[in-house]
Amino acid sequence: MITRLLATMLMLSLALPLAAGAQEPFPARPISLVAPFPPGGVADLMARPVAAAMEKVLKSPVVVVNKTGAAGAVGMSFVANSKPDGYTLLMALSSISIIPEADKLFDRKPAYTMDQLTPIALISADPTIFVVRADRPWKSVKEFVDDAKKRPEQISYSSSGVYGTLHMAMEMLSHAAGITLKHVPYAGAGPALTAILGGHVDALASGPAVVLPHIKAGKLRPLAGWGAKRVAALPDLPTFKELGYDIEFYIWAGMFAPTGTPEPILRKLRDTVRQAVQEPDFKAAMSKLETPIAYMDAPEFQKFWDKDAKMLADAIKRVGKIEEKK
Amino acid sequence: MLETLQNLYLGFSIALSPTVLIYAFAGCVIGTLVGILPGVGPLAGISLLLPASFGLEATTAIVLLAGIYYGAMYGGSTTSILMRIPGEAASVMTCIDGYAMTRKGRAGAALAIAAVGSYIAGTASVVGLMLLAPPLASFALRFGPPEYVALLLLGLLALAYMSGGSVPKSLAMALLGLLLGMIGIDPMTGYFRFHYGLVELGDGIGVVPVAVGLFGVSEILLSAGQPTPPAVMKPMLRDLLPSRQEWRDSAWPIGRGTVLGFLIGIIPGSAHIISSFVSYAVERRLSKHPEQFGQGAVAGVAGPESANNSATSGAFVPMLALGVPSGPIPAVMLAAMMVHGISPGPLLITQQPELFWGFIASMYVGNVVLLVLNLPLVGVFVNLLRIPYPFLYPAILVFSVVGVYAVNGSVVDVGIMAVMGAVGYLLRKFEFETAPIVLGLVLAPMLEMSLRQSLALSSGSYAVFVQRPIAATMLLLGAALLLLSLRPLLTTGLDWRRSLGIKQEPSLEERGDP
Secondary structure, rough: OOOOOOOOOHHHHHHHHHHHHHOOOOOHHHHHHHEEOOOOOOHHHHHHHHHHHHHHHHOOOOOEOOOOOHHHHHHHHHOOOOOOOOOEEEEEEEHHHHHHHHHHHHEEEEEEHHHHEEEEEEEEEEOOOOEOOOOOOOOOHHHHHHHHHOOOOHHHHHEOOOOOOOHHHHHHHHHHOOOOOEEEEOOOOHHHHHHHHHOOEEEEOHHHHHHHHHHOOOOEEEEEEEOOOOOOOOOOEEEOOOOOOOOOOOEEEEEEOOOOOOHHHHHHHHHHHHHHHOHHHHHHHHHHHHOEEEEEEEEHHHHHHHHHHHHHHHHHHHHOOOOOOO | OHHHHHHHHHHHHHHOOHHHHHHHHHHHHHHHHHHHOOOOHHHHHHHHHHHHHHOHHHHHHHHHHHHHHHHHHHHHHHHHHHHHOOOOHHHHHHHHHHHHOOOHHOOHHHHHHHHHHHHHHHHHHHHHHHHHHEEEEEEEEHHOOHHHHHHHHHHHHHHHHHOOOOHHHHHHHHHHHHOOOEEEEEOOOOOOEEEOOHHHHOOOHHHHHHHHHHHHHHHHHHHHOOOOOOOOOOOOHHHOOOOOHHHHHHHHHHHHHHHHHHHOOOOOOOHHHHHHHHHHHHHHHHHHOOOHOOOOHHHHHHHHHHHHEEEEEEEHHHHHHHHHOOOHHHHHHHHHHHHHOOOOOOHHHHHHHHHHHHHHHHHHHHHHHHHHHHHHHHHHHHHHHHHHHHHHHHHHHHHHHHHHHHHHOOOOHHHHHHHHHHHHHHHHHHHOOOOOHHHHHHHHHHHHHHHHHHHHHHHOOOOOOHHHHHHHHHHHHHHHHHHHHHHHHOOOOOOOOHHHHHHOOHHHHOOOOO
């Protein structure tokens, strides 16, 4: 008798969540936040504190899942094609706008399209800064540009990879200044930094946090920043806008959901992130990473994203297909 | 010198504090387990466990991660020796002679030599790291693309000594490996090559699924195809320890492997993978009995295992001295430092002496922990071979699939492993050796990238390879080695391969090598 009662109760308790269905408050199970880059990369380092802060707000687990490959395309297309139920989210970087454009350029079947993803919130936006080796003669952007005009395709820079974010930043500079530089792509931002430190290339566009110690040690010299405002850690460093170049570039990290996610769930997620970025633990984690929090809610973020994506698309079209030089 | 000793004292006072000691121990244990799981190498292990270190204090976190790293390098040899499954690319060479030793009932000896060799290499290279880090790091940074090309070409020469069979066959296999390495995004133009619509192939074919397939899965298939099941090993206690002769044969290979691995390891990039291939080639070249290689030569285990462990410490040189992400694993560790608010850079050693010296001291401690942990385990591991094959092989297969999947969470990788298992089975039936495929696959993307970077830097002029002193020296050395290896062919027509041909098992020797 008791056994049967217990069994019935067990069955009921199992059946309840299923029966409740749509009325069940979101989230009823753990949310996974996909970082399309390996642990230790920028997307991962942003995703983890955000996930931890969201857990506190939601009182439900948020798990970071690294789904890596093909410069992030694997993870991004995974989320883009996931069930739009709010349980699979994406922490993407600026490169989210690059991959579909590059696919278009090469007439490839796109891994995903940007309208498959709906923005939730922008978390951080770090302006890239322009550094040269300290033993090179250029003390200002003007000197650099003048020299580059005299010697086209002689001054070299390293990047995180062809059509990568750091390549795009330099392409914008080259276009705005009317210069041509020698591009040497590397497999990632780390090797690109190693290349300039080893003296194999002359210049590099990079996030400030990574190059700051090398600037302090006198190995690299910053010439300008791509942000609209000056970088807090380098108050004397002018921005390109101040110098008369109309270019702006950020390595940003933002959260996305698959398009088609129900409006109430999206709203809940947006509210959660808004509260999460206010958590003291989150702020502490971000300040340790020396990454400024640049929170934007979905509508604002959508505008920012559209503008950024258009800028990147233009840059990619300008670069075009890279043909082997004969 | 006195200052170094004082610093070291400071380091040991940190490394031997209970918390740090416990985490160093935990790191070594986790690392060993990670290394034993087929397919999951140090990079995957350290990446998977990185988030767990975020909550710890900075020095403790770094010590834990470093423990996982060198623990996994130790553990990788275990499955290579016992089951012919390389835990990661660097253990491929250990599979060959280590597994051959197992088939001869010398599994215990092979494991013990690998553990002791790794211990010596690990400890000696920490001494190198401690004394030479700053000057060596600046030198290592001078390795640009042209130097890398020269180094990789030297690595390619290892091919000449890798296989015991026919030269055209091993060249064919190396070419197959190089071709497989062409799959993926063209690094200079962004074109996709041979991807057949699979986004996952954009990064190219991973070395781990290929190595596990070619070595491990093919071995299982071959055993399953035998008319009578292989006899189950009954290891005796006295077989667990290496004989006096085996110790003597390993001494020099361990020494050479240590130096070689350390030097290759400090070079930024992923070249440390080739240290074990190069060490194997060197040992075979120098050996008085090159024909024993492939048949269970203890030097073929001692050299590569020592080399890949000292390459591990070598890789920390540019990372600690200059804050340079000198490879995938140091890059993950730098990220771990940044999470704790430490800016890795050239000033790290002076600004964070506790971290640097604590780390150094913990590596001494960690190597001892690993030796103490691994030597008694030799007995346990060897007893795994007592498991009857109908139970052992399916279990290995399951672990291989889990391990290969876990690295990237990619089903495509599991598919690659399965295909490579079948390919490896066929190739071995036709007496092709599979190690050159792995070497080709490891070298191809690096060689292509650095060759094209060099040419981009020099605006297309090949003179860049002879104008830069380091590159020119290495190319000259390579040319000299190539000529030396050709000499016996030219002068006497007698090669060690010939004497090998006579001594091989009849079943393998149906062709009748001329």
